[in-house]
Amino acid sequence: MIFEYAPAPESRSVVTLRETYDLFVDGEFRPAEGGEYLTTLNPADETKLAQVAVAGEADVDRAVAAARRAHETVWSRMSGAERGKYLFRVARIIQERSRELAVLESMDNGKPIKETRDVDLPLVAAHFFYYAGWADKLRHAGLGPDPRPLGVAAQVIPWNFPLLMLAWKIAPALATGNTVVLKPAETTPLTALVFAEICQEADLPPGVVNILTGAGETGRALVEHPGTDKVAFTGSTEVGRRIARSVAGTGKRLTLELGGKGANIVYDDAAIDQAVEGIVSGIFFNQGHVCCAGSRLLVQESIAEELLPRLRDRVAKLRLGDPLDKNTDIGAINSAAQLERIRELTDSGAEEGVERWSPPCDLPSTGYWFAPTLLTGVSQAHRVAREEIFGPVLSVLTFRTPEEAVAKANNTPYGLSAGVWTEKGSRMLWTAERLRAGVIWSNTFNKFDPTSPFGGYKESGYGREGGRHGLEAYLG
Amino acid sequence: MAERRKGNAGKNPGKGAAEPAPVPGRLAVRKTYKLYLGGAFPRSESGRSYPVTSAKGDHLANASLASRKDAREAVVAARKAFGGWSARTAYNRGQILYRVAEVLEGRREQFAAQAVAAQGLSREAASRVVSAAVDRWVYYAGWTDKVAQVLGGANPVSGPYYNHSAPEPTGVVAVFAPQDAPLLGLTSVVAPVIATGNTAVVVTSEHAPLAAVDLAEVLATSDLPGGVVNLLTGRAGELGPHLAAHADVNALDLTGAGDLATGFEETAATTLTRVVRPGPESGGGEDAWLDPDPGTSRMTPFLETKTVWHPIGV
Known part of the structure; x- marks a missing residue:
């Protein structure tokens, strides 16, 4: 039913x-x-x-x-x-x-x-x-x-x-x-x-x-x-x-x-369902208009094939529409100018050869809207991996070893936020220690509190x- | 080719700054003052040097006149050393800084003689400055494993999360050391930078650079890894613009940059480099640095705060 x-x-x-x-x-x-x-x-x-x-x-x-x-x-x-x-x-x-x-x-x-x-x-x-x-x-x-x-x-x-x-x-x-x-x-x-x-x-x-x-x-x-x-x-x-x-x-x-271009690292031992929720809140919270968004997903190669379909299934269930509707997950893009920036940068990804996916999604006929989007096959050289999109667009990259994950995460002039998903405490702390970013969310994302210092490297x-x-x- | 200031060439060569008292019938061996880069003592790649004179105008020695390329090499060395140095335990960094104090203590006479010759200080004043410099290394040796507890801690967030903030070194710091405080001033700006796990590229006092090179010999024999401190003797006006614009320099200490400070700060804006502006000590000589407890104010500008969240649950 x-x-x-x-x-x-x-x-x-x-x-x-x-x-x-x-x-x-x-x-x-x-x-x-x-x-x-x-x-x-x-x-x-x-x-x-x-x-x-x-x-x-x-x-x-x-x-x-x-x-x-x-x-x-x-x-x-x-x-x-x-x-x-x-x-x-x-x-x-x-x-x-x-x-x-x-x-x-x-x-x-x-x-x-x-x-x-x-x-x-x-x-x-x-x-x-x-x-x-x-x-x-x-x-x-x-x-x-x-x-x-x-x-x-x-x-x-x-x-x-x-x-x-x-x-x-x-x-x-x-x-x-x-x-x-x-x-x-x-x-x-x-x-x-x-x-x-x-x-x-x-x-x-x-x-x-x-x-x-x-x-x-x-x-x-x-x-x-x-x-x-x-x-x-x-x-x-x-x-x-x-x-x-x-x-x-x-x-x-x-x-x-x-600005930021936060990496969200998912290790092969992560609790996948929780990680999927965290990836979604990391990039689609506030339409991705978040300087500390987890806009670069770094998935360990061995679980990418398992994780990505589950991520797509979850994104397909996001409800886009009237911001005042209590069931809405994704609202409007804030301005025509921002919508144009998101389009331009996302299109550049397609031109550079990345694969683009959005769920079937009816956009309202008036207003500024952008469907949640996943970009796969992204390399570090692509603009969508380097520049802040500031919209509901996630670039997906993969890695093999923890060292590679950290190197890729830190390969940016920004250093505001990062995420780590693993069930192993020592690996979480090892990774958090090496990430050059001001806020590290481990097994969670986009949490804020007045007592918690926020700011960038x-x-x-x-x-x-x-x-x-x-x-x-x-x-x- | 040596670049020489007008009127100094060939004039009264005098004896070297910290040259020991002459032994009758023996020709003293003088020291060649070189740069300190990546743990080694090279001459400037440019082959240039410049004469350094005493407070009275007597020739003391020739110092290497560092070039833009030397500055770039220094940044490379500092970046290379950063990972290892910042990953050392705070206890180990403290041990090494304390070792610097021990070795410096053993060379008190050399540094006091240098201060008398180069700055024209009295024997008493020179001794006071050297003592304060030794004590400054001890002071920051003690800070290495305290600063995280003083500046960091648990944050009582409103939810089931473990949340903790801790300071981390910002990276490579380009330090423009005080012009008029070549030993205690230099120590006071360099020690806090490395105590906190940063690595440093230091532009020494232009007119009184010899104490810095002597200090490099202390650093080189104190188990401080090569590249943690790199010393460039030469001109802030020549080296500064490159260091300020360098994308791999994370912070500038402009204490000794004088009138050049604003220009360097403007340049640094392009890469959002952290900047410490000249403070109240500027222009006050070594005496301005005598406060035995400078606190955390020279460490915090070179520290980033990292906050880590983790859910609490079963």
């Missing part, structure tokens, strides 16, 4: 969209000086969600000045305990409004409600809750007897986990006594603007958090503004290089969380977010 899935859409009624959203500066919403707006779309159906102000240089000036004033007059003078209480309050309001934020995030980003509801939002609230508790304990963080905030932090975040990346940036910065000017991504600004409302609701002093929406130019103006003490960026390696260059010689502190960036380590980026 075959059970069919009935539609199970989450209600949108919990979200009240405004026609236009302005910048959040010094505790108030105000239009951009230049009067310009951009449109943010729902990537699942290309409908317009709202108009969002585009911040220019004058707006950046004003926001940085507000943040400086707030830092000097209020935030850095407040006791850590009181700062912490503000953050606890913010965490609680996020929990209270989490359904609204989850639905809005799915609408603006295209990711399944299952993920925003069960992963993004719980982690966002937990991140604020975690760092709230640090605010009055910084002397015990092993960063010196009297660690001091840096001042004003310029923060630029990507579109793949909009509110979670905001939490990763703002929570540790505020807990350590810094004030922030944050720019959310051009295509996913809405939850950051609701977060601004939450700051008002929490009576956070004006200027402690400032949110400037806009595109690349706004981001550039913010990271190059001479009035900040710290730049924190999550995004592409290409933009990360530019930012590192522009920060050189300014004395500003810098942390970067950039090599060209995946520097600095850590999360845990005690995450404080270091904001203390001098």
